[in-house]
Amino acid sequence: MSIAPKPRSALLIVGHGSTQNPDSSAPYFEHAEQIRRRGLFAEVHCCFWKEEPSMREASYLFDSDEIYVVPDFISEGYFTQDVIPRELQLSGPTTVLRGKTFHYCLPVGVHPSMTDLILRRAKEVAPDADPAATTLIITGHGTGFNKNSTKAIHDQVALIAASGAGYAAVVAAFMEEAPFIADWDQLALTPNVVVVPFFISDGLHSYQDIPVLLGIETEIGPAASQREVFRHNPHSLRGKSLFYSSAIGTEPLIADVILDLIGDFDISHKITNEPVATIFPQSVEPLTSSQKLLHAIANGVHRIGEIEIGIVVSNDRLELNDQITKPTTETSDSNQRFSLCHAADVALRDANGAPGLTTYAGPGAAREIAAYAEDGTYRFLHAQRNLRRGWLLCLDTVEDLRLALDQFYPACVGLWLAQQDASLEVEHLRDKLQRQSGMYQRVRSLSNEALQELVPLTCSSAVPCARHLLWQVDADTPLLPSAASHRRGLPDDVPAAAAIPLLCREACNHWVAECLAAAKAAKSATPVSQ
Structure with missing residues (x-):
């Protein structure tokens, strides 16, 4: 089945992911890229259970008001019937949430092909x-x-x-x-x-x-x-x-299966091709997230995490020998081209020919660059402060820049923009744990004291993460002072106004896994009544 283009709609592919193996999420990104190249949707993104961005962060990836959600799962089971609807806050086949309409399709594995x-x-x-x-x-x-x-x-x-x-x-x-x-x-x-x-x-x-x-x-x-x-x-x-x-x-044909499932959903639920769009006068139509990002760059933002953002000064397609500059208000043309590199490699980037840097092109390369640290460790949390050096990523549009940044720091641009317009929703740790099910429901039993002890261990020691923790234990219980709770998600070597902060709106699923381990350990240590 072929579907008509949906230029006002977006596609969200939901996968499982892994904290141990990057190949677990590779097919989802490949399916997304195949569909993105066809130009059928305004936006195409992925989210995961075990990786970033999480399902609760997914809405911050999108500008579109209509989003088709396809579980890239093999069966209708625990994840597709319980976990995904819970995490995306879906109440049925179609859910309207925070001004966006979500259509929840069948999982890939039930397709006849x-x-x-x-x-x-x-x-x-x-x-x-x-x-x-x-x-x-x-x-x-x-x-x-x-x-x-x-x-x-x-x-x-x-x-x-x-x-x-x-x-x-x-x-x-x-x-x-x-x-x-x-x-x-x-x-x-x-x-x-x-x-x-x-x-x-x-x-x-x-x-x-x-x-x-x-x-x-x-x-x-x-x-x-x-x-x-x-x-x-x-x-x-x-x-x-x-x-x-x-x-x-x-199989590459899974991308076609995803599109078939969307077409089947439209037929089953009598969805017309064009959603009802909000009509804005030309003077007040809201900016897209890419336009907001471009405006921020034009006003001096040039850093996010360990990454330096550069603007390419050239009238032609981006080439390695083009001059790269820091953003200024004079470089706000929507046709600007961009570069990304490790902040520690700026001097190499600015040298003639960028000696010692391997050049990549296009947002898809960002995932390859971000996957492993220098020592070969899989970076399942992208805000870990161990991004490898020695690369230069060239991007032709601000849309490509946004896609690349979402590979390096998933959803962080959207979270930052939401914080700026006061639409960012923070979920405290106790709320996160209370909604867990299956084998994870035992994390609900952990005391506040146990959770406070886990914060510096999980967020600073075991996996040093640079994100600013916006959440507390609960609405009335702030986090105790620690290296983790004091972070602000900003680099130390540039002014705060020149950087996009790395924000943590809720504890990640790695955190929940650590809570599960702690709950199991606590149960094992409890004496059995005689």
Whole structure:
């Protein structure tokens, strides 16, 4: 299905993400970029459960008043029916919130094309295996929180078994519920076994957990990208030939699936192509966030976190040898081009030819630059003060600049602009913890004293984060003085008026994970009553 352009609407792709592996979020950004290039929406962004920007920060990414939300998840289950609606504050298929209309679409994994994608992936990984002598195993996570979490996989098993694909058997298996993927050789009676992970991304599960459960690996390895696990098929294990594929969601055609789901939503809910738009007289039409950013730069803003913003003085397309200057009120043309570099590399940037700096172009490169620190550590929190040096990013428009900054410091420009116009909503820690569910609901039991102790440990020591904490324990309980609570999200070497502050409107999900660990430790330390 092809959908008509929606120039007044935006698309939000929601993913799971990971604090341990950047490949977990890679497909979501790829799907977003594919759709962005087609020019169908005014804006296209991603948000995550485990990464930044969080779902509660997502609305600060958008100017559009109408936003289509597509869960880039594999099933209708715990996350799509409980977590995402809760975090985005959605009350049904269409929700109006703070002047914006959100349309909540079905998850990617329930689309009919998933069957063909699974069969294609199975054929790619085992092209010479006779289907009649092969068992196809579709594997997923499994969870006790929502029975629908496994329904999509069971549905695919039934569809493929009835499709005439010719496999001797098609079975479902899971990591955390029966039938278990660790028992794959007992589930398959054939000499050949093909395992296709029914996940959106190749991350922690498909690189590490499942290979160990299958016996391909003997222990969980490092968290970085491990695509080698897919390059040694077949594996001779337990008397069988085992073929292991990458996750189904890495297929480029998922972008088309996302668009189909939006088209299906419009048909099902009788949504017209053009939303009812607010009409402003030409003189009072509000500025877009990119225009506000441009205005701020023209008035001297040139720093955000560890990044220096430069304006390129050139009448042509940005080139490496163009002169780069600090922003001034004389450089406010909407056709300006921009550069970004590490603040410690400004002297190299300004030298002829930018010696020692690797040049990148376009906002997509920002994610690559920001992913790892100098020592190879994955920067799952982007406000950590360990951004690597040695790069120069060239950007042709202020819109590209905004996209790049949202990769370096997710949603921070939008949070800052919202703070300026007094529309920024802060959520205190106790409110954040009280809405947690599933295995995280035990964090509600932590005392205020325990939470106060976690602030400097989580925000300063374990993962040094530069954001300004706007939240308290609750509305009546401010944070105790500490290095974390005293931060203002601003660099020390430039005036405050010259920098965009890094703001923290609520505790991140890494914080919640640390609370869970503390709650478990507290329970373990509690003596059992005799």
